[in-house]
Amino acid sequence: xxxxxxxxDYRYQVNTPFERLxxxxxxxxxxxxxxxxxxxxxxxxxxxxxxHLNALLxxxxxxxxxxxxxxxxxxxxxxxRQVRQRVGIVFQFPEHQLFEETVEKDIMFGPMNFGVTEAExxxxxxxxxxxxxxxxxxxxxxxxxxxxxQMRRVAIxxxxxxxPDVLVLDEPTAGLDPRGRKEIMEMFYALHKERQxxxxxxxxxxxxxxxxxxxxxIMQQGKVVKQGTPEEIFSSPADLVRMGLDxxxxxxxxxxxxxxxxxxxxxxxxxxxxxxxxxxKQLGRGVES
Amino acid sequence: METPIVSLNGVTFQYDGQERKALNQVSxxxxxxxxxxxxxxxxxxxxxxxxLLIGLQFPSEGEITVCGIKLNEENIWDIRKKIGxxxxxxxxxxxxxxxxxxxxxxxxxMGIPREEMVHRVEDSLKKVxxxxxxxxxxxHLxxxQKQRVAIxxxxxxxPAIIxxDEATSMLDPRGREEVVETxxxxxxEKSLTVISITHDLEEAAKADRMIVMNKGELFREGTPEEIFSMDEQLIxxxxxxxxxxxxxxxxxxxxxxxxxxxLSEEELVTELWTSRSRM
Numbered sequence: 001x002x003x004x005x006x007x008x009d010y011r012y013q014v015n016t017p018f019e020r021l022x023x024x025x026x027x028x029x030x031x032x033x034x035x036x037x038x039x040x041x042x043x044x045x046x047x048x049x050x051x052h053l054n055a056l057l058x059x060x061x062x063x064x065x066x067x068x069x070x071x072x073x074x075x076x077x078x079x080x081r082q083v084r085q086r087v088g089i090v091f092q093f094p095e096h097q098l099f100e101e102t103v104e105k106d107i108m109f110g111p112m113n114f115g116v117t118e119a120e121x122x123x124x125x126x127x128x129x130x131x132x133x134x135x136x137x138x139x140x141x142x143x144x145x146x147x148x149x150q151m152r153r154v155a156i157x158x159x160x161x162x163x164p165d166v167l168v169l170d171e172p173t174a175g176l177d178p179r180g181r182k183e184i185m186e187m188f189y190a191l192h193k194e195r196q197x198x199x200x201x202x203x204x205x206x207x208x209x210x211x212x213x214x215x216x217x218i219m220q221q222g223k224v225v226k227q228g229t230p231e232e233i234f235s236s237p238a239d240l241v242r243m244g245l246d247x248x249x250x251x252x253x254x255x256x257x258x259x260x261x262x263x264x265x266x267x268x269x270x271x272x273x274x275x276x277x278x279x280x281k282q283l284g285r286g287v288e289s
Numbered sequence: 290m291e292t293p294i295v296s297l298n299g300v301t302f303q304y305d306g307q308e309r310k311a312l313n314q315v316s317x318x319x320x321x322x323x324x325x326x327x328x329x330x331x332x333x334x335x336x337x338x339x340x341l342l343i344g345l346q347f348p349s350e351g352e353i354t355v356c357g358i359k360l361n362e363e364n365i366w367d368i369r370k371k372i373g374x375x376x377x378x379x380x381x382x383x384x385x386x387x388x389x390x391x392x393x394x395x396x397x398x399m400g401i402p403r404e405e406m407v408h409r410v411e412d413s414l415k416k417v418x419x420x421x422x423x424x425x426x427x428x429h430l431x432x433x434q435k436q437r438v439a440i441x442x443x444x445x446x447x448p449a450i451i452x453x454d455e456a457t458s459m460l461d462p463r464g465r466e467e468v469v470e471t472x473x474x475x476x477x478e479k480s481l482t483v484i485s486i487t488h489d490l491e492e493a494a495k496a497d498r499m500i501v502m503n504k505g506e507l508f509r510e511g512t513p514e515e516i517f518s519m520d521e522q523l524i525x526x527x528x529x530x531x532x533x534x535x536x537x538x539x540x541x542x543x544x545x546x547x548x549x550x551x552l553s554e555e556e557l558v559t560e561l562w563t564s565r566s567r568m
Contacts, residue, residue, distance in 0.1 A: 041431075041461050041463060042431050042432050042460075042461050042464065043431065145306075147331065147332050148331050148332070149331050149332070174458060174459060175377065175455065175458050175459070175488075176331060176488070177329075177330040177331045177488050177527050177528065178488060178490075178527065178528050178529035179330060179524075179527035179528070179529075180330075180331055180527070181488075182529075204461045204462055244463050245462070245463075246462045249532040250532070250536075252554075253532070253536060253554060253557075253558070256554065256555075256558045257558050257561060257562075260558050260559070260561075260562045261561075261562060261565060272535055272536055272539045273539055275536075275539075276536065276539035276540050276542075276543045276545070277543055279540070279543070279545065279561065280540070280543035280544060280545055282565070283545060283561075283564060283565060
């Protein structure tokens with residue numbers, strides 16, 4: 001399912017002294033099957049954009065197209081239910097939203113809310129649970145007896161059980177240990193491929209953006225300031241640094257080395273192996289000459 | 290720095306209704322003025338450790354000594370004057386309506402006279418570089434700024450020890466750096482002991498000493514250099530290895546010789562520079 005934002009503005013608390021323009025003239029295209037990372041500081045408008053992706057917010061100006069549905073400013077936008085079912089959002093710390101008595105009921109809540117029968121929801125709960133790497137035994141447990149990592153997975157399963165075409169992830173690994181982080185990111189990537197989802201990842205991690213995304217969007221002060229493939233984005237690291245954003249560790253290392261050596265490599269390398277090979281080559285070539 | 294300011298001796302703790310012990314026979318010392326980082330997978334007992342140190346929970350076995358006092362339910366309020374804690378979520382620990390009110394909150398609780406209070410609020414906000422925000426409301430602050438206010442709130446109480454329980458994990462990279470820099474500056478200028486609990490290995494690498502927890506037990510203690518030479522073992526423990534170690538490994542397998550096992554990023558750059566200029 002294609003999603004696009006064209007020239008979207010969003011104002012919070014319109015007609016009050018607190019009125020604030022959160023995003024301005026934002027245009028982003030997310031063709032079906034894209035893995036897109038949105039990067040920016042706290043307050044850059046990332047979360048506001050994210051909430052437009054399933055019409056939790058309706059633009060103050062501009063148009064959001066979600067599949068064949070258009071959501072426009074200045075008009076009543078009714079029957080958004082179907083849109084919301086197709087675009088699943090995993091919010092930050094989703095485990096804070098668990099509330100049911102059992103894991104199974106919690107996962108079933110979403111699909112049943114969208115009119116799926118109980119029997120079907122049960123079936124989906126089991127599938128989703130397996131997708132997030134949890135064992136069937138915990139279906140009957142209270143979600144509050146689980147570890148933090150398990151709770152996060154249950155919450156994610158609740159979104160997957162709605163069988164969305166688009167998955168929006170807001171900092172899905174915050175607070176997890178490195179192993180948990182890697183497992184969750186790999187799981188989303190596998191789902192992305194397997195179910196041919198569109199995935200939109202809001203993250204602070206340049207590493208994750210560099211390793212998983214096809215497209216990166218950089219936001220600053222409510223505007224899209226850069227958009228491109230990871231190679232494009234990270235080949236002008238100076239821009240990122242100027243915006244106070246990180247570059248991937250491997251890029252940062254290359255920059256430090258280039259500064260120390262006083263020379264530049266032919267391009268920016270996005271993996272440790274590529275960079276070390278390039279350095280070895282440089283050192284090797286030096287020996288020969 | 291060799292006097293322990295905190296000692297844990299055979300500390301064991303089990304939550305009600307849990308089969309497994311959250312902490313099992315944990316013993317170690319924390320020295321006056323050091324920056325100690327505690328790392329470990331989720332559920333390894335790190336946060337339980339922090340809760341025991343400030344007496345939110347009590348060990349079921351073993352004992353904890355803080356500044357020479359053996360911690361128990363009677364003296365917990367004295368101990369809490371010595372230890373301040375900054376939690377993970379910047380929004381859950383902002384109690385005042387403005388920055389200065391928030392910092393004053395703890396002081397008011399302790400019945401500090403107003404004059405002294407005004408002085409301390411200003412002084413501690415200066416230390417975290419937030420004086421220009423005195424009258425700001427919390428929603429105008431970034432996560433990093435809120436955490437710095439939380440640190441100021443702790444500093445105002447003049448503790449000997451500050452515990453940062455994943456205090457940077459909800460911040461963006463800039464906020465994270467702000468907080469780490471603030472703590473480093475504080476630790477440099479006076480004898481504040483810092484205990485930081487974190488998943489961020491780059492942050493851990495800056496500490497004086499590290500403790501690795503695994504399944505409720507102390508797995509290893511040592512300098513960051515010693516800990517990071519554990520390599521693959523760290524990954525098995527659910528942790529990661531810092532970038533510079535990964536990079537160094539790749540260099541070795543690409544046939545570039547390196548002098549030491551663990552090198553920081555800066556050291557690596559220097560080393561590569563030397564081997565290049567030697568050519």
